[in-house]
Amino acid sequence: MSPVRDPDVTRQKILEVAAEEMRVHGYKAASLSEILSKAEVSKGALYHHFANKQELGYAVFEELYAEECLSRWRGALAQEDVLDGICHMLSDFEDQCSDEDIACGCPVNTISQEMAAVDDGFQKQTFNMYQRQARMIEEALLRSSEQGLVKSGIDCEQTALFIVAGFQGIASMMKASRSRETLHKLHAGLADYVQHLRA
């Protein structure tokens, strides 16, 4: 049977509760006391697994937020028709997300806007995340370009970067609007853009 103490489980529990709190309240406003009580874990346990709040934040970002985000892109870009893959990802997200998800927005975008200017660690993490996304998309576009799927004239790096920006912008407006209708129109706008890349 499982032991009374399992450090991995404890750490994961803290991580997940912290992620949820930070998704809703942001990094700074996420209270350690609140996290501890919701995770049913003592302060001693937390500070045993993480040096301080900052490192907890970094871990949440890297192990949960970034991972979720990248896996979504991996799925979309693995489709044989990359453009359709992206569009399907958009409508899938729209179908799956709850009202709370809409209100909370994209955690990467939220943390980035809150912290990038005042914490170099978060700035590097978020920038790195965006670069990885852009790189993935760029490679997919280059592949598609060779296959004759997308127009030949386009600058794949620039386009990939703009697609990432489009996503983040949609996340921003989704959060600000709290409106599924707005989200739908925005997705339609991005889908149009993506499809116009087709050869």
Add this chain to the structure above:
Amino acid sequence: MSPVRDPDVTRQKILEVAAEEMRVHGYKAASLSEILSKAEVSKGALYHHFANKQELGYAVFEELYAEECLSRWRGALAQEDVLDGICHMLSDFEDQCSDEDIACGCPVNTISQEMAAVDDGFQKQTFNMYQRQARMIEEALLRSSEQGLVKSGIDCEQTALFIVAGFQGIASMMKASRSRETLHKLHAGLADYVQHLRA
């Protein structure tokens, strides 16, 4: 000569210093003590002009952030060629903004991401701001459509919304990257999109 006490000047001073602090640190992390000491104003003065921090925040958003943002759009959309107007606005911004501006990002986007989920007032203010921008762009597109400047098939509302999202997304990535080069590529991407709307 000017009186020793001028309530309007005092209020404006508080507003401007608060705006600067919130631009850098966000709303919650902007400290009233810090604002007061930088503005060389007492706590009594602040609480004479504003009921609480929240109302100060709302005033900063409405009277400074929103105004600056909207005036930029007004200028761009007043051009006879709206598409060029937007593109010029992009390159003007790029030329004028300092490294600090890049690092701080767009204050509307920053505040929106920080507060929209936890404060209905900020949520409404930011959404309203985005809607006004979108409306302005939509009307400009409709005008241009009648003039035969832009393609006839486009959905002006959806396109306008996506342009606003594109802007916010660029602001997000600009802040996260702290890189002028990235900003330039993003602007180029958006400019391409805007120009492809041309008839």
Add this chain to the structure above:
DNA sequence: GAGTATACAAACCGCTTGGTCGGTTTGCAA
């Protein structure tokens, strides 16, 4: 010039925050 509302000054307050630290319990190895 008196009276009064406005405009400020600054000491003060309760509360929450992230973080510390001495002590205790658990699990495993020898």
Add this chain to the structure above:
DNA sequence: TTGCAAACCGACCAAGCGGTTTGTATACTC
């Protein structure tokens, strides 16, 4: 069975926060 390190507990702390209150100086009105 013993020994010890890892895991955890929770009382405690200083600092900073937004906000209140009491008092005073200025400016305008009559």
